[in-house]
Amino acid sequence: STFQWPNPLLNYADHQLYEGPLNLFRGCPARDNTTVPAQWLRLAYHDAATHNVDDGTGGADASIMYELDRPQNIGEGMIASLSDFNSLSSLTPMVTPYSGMADVIALGAIFAVVSCGGPVIPFSAGRVDATEAGPPLVPEPQQPLASHIESFRRQGFSETEMIALVACGHTLGGVRQADFPLIVTNTSIDVDTFDTTPAFDTTIVSQYLQNTTQDILVVGPNVTTRSDFRIFSSDGNATMQSLLSPDTFTETCGNLIQRMINNVPNGVNLTDPISEPFDYLVGDPLFAYQNGTFIMTTSLRVLSPSTTSTITMLWTDRQGSFCPSTGCSILPSSTEQVDFSIIGQILGATAERYFFNATINATSSISKFWFEINDNDGSDPVVVDNGGSGFVIEQDSLFVDSIRTQLIQVPEVGVDTKVVVAVRGNVASTNVSVIAFEPQSSAAVPPFLPSTTSINLQLDESNPPEGGFTFFTTTVSGSVMYLSEITSIADGVTYTQENFYLFDIFPTF
């Protein structure tokens, strides 16, 4: 599939699915006598369950961050899961200036299922985070069947789908005694697991049908809270019978959980579902100015590369006369095999990432770039040119200087980042500002919200003007990962750049 650059949201979706840090939780890891994936999947259900098809409100919107004091959301897995997502932001941003925690919770459900051996669920990005609690609509075990049927109808699921979705959810994890003492009455049990395997598999179904189930919501001493029994048996076990087939279970659960996490309020538009890595993924170009040249660095991830291929980056200059008519060109400076997540591996993806370090005449500059892949086997080279337009450099008058921008070690604090922005023109009246975006929250408990700070930059004393550029600077905390907006205003002319990912500059950090 084709990636049209720039598209930060789709780039984020591909990165999270195929190269992201949720992959650290592969292999269905245990925690708190249940599993991390069980905790993530329940969190995602409770976030999405507030969806109301009748009026188009609620759903997968991270409102769960404001609803944890409700009895329906009791359970230590909730805070633990949200804390997982918040602390991963110290490695790589989970929330970004253009995407929020609701997308992360949905990604968590996808990784949860696959981590325990379930299907690969396609991901659509673009959920919008709520800023307050939604209606208290999560079903509870003591409620009668009719209220569960109505609750699932409101969430957009038929009675058959309700049966299946509950079985898909309750193939993972179990019920915690401390939180549900009226359900798990045996105080020597910490978590009473729904079935005998931690895996995302049909054991929940087969043990139920064989009457060997240990699911406490089926066989518990308290009849009132046997909600799984009432739900599973509500159609004479017809749906449970059909789910005995591992293929049916996998396909049904994949589809239903995908619909569950895509239940968003009206007016929220999700991207098309992503079910495979993009064929070619370009890295956002970085610029630095040095002695009359621009150093532009970028990269290209190529899926299923041929071992014999030569990859060339080409570009045209802004004046139209400096580069030859075929374009200026450069070969990669280095390459690296892409380390795909469990999801990428299941899809059989292999890829190589090629890094380019172009030295560009700063006067004639660069207007656009593209790539050519020649397999050297007589076939025509493949041109990767963003659907024909090339990767267009909109302006070369304002950029974060990727060489002058540096990490500074601060004893006992960690690191700060000295940000240096280059602005064309030697104008003392230039006003340069950035919005610094920190994805990780320092709060001890949810809601975990990113923070943004507006900063006016100062003239950089240690980087005097050079080659028609003036350099402006500020020092930000090392936990600032994006400059969500960079703006310069000089003599009535405004330049802006959005969503600059600062950590592209320090790839090994």
Ligand code: HEM
């Ligand atoms: C009528 C509907 C449902 C009821 C009454 C219900 C009830 C419960 C209860 C009481 C627990 C124990 C929670 C704890 O001790 O922390 C639980 C756990 C769980 N539920 Fe449900 N549930 C329902 C539907 C669903 C659905 C649709 C899903 C997902 C598709 C789901 C996924 C889970 C998971 C994964 C756990 C295990 C959590 C862990 O081990 O930490 N549930 N459920």
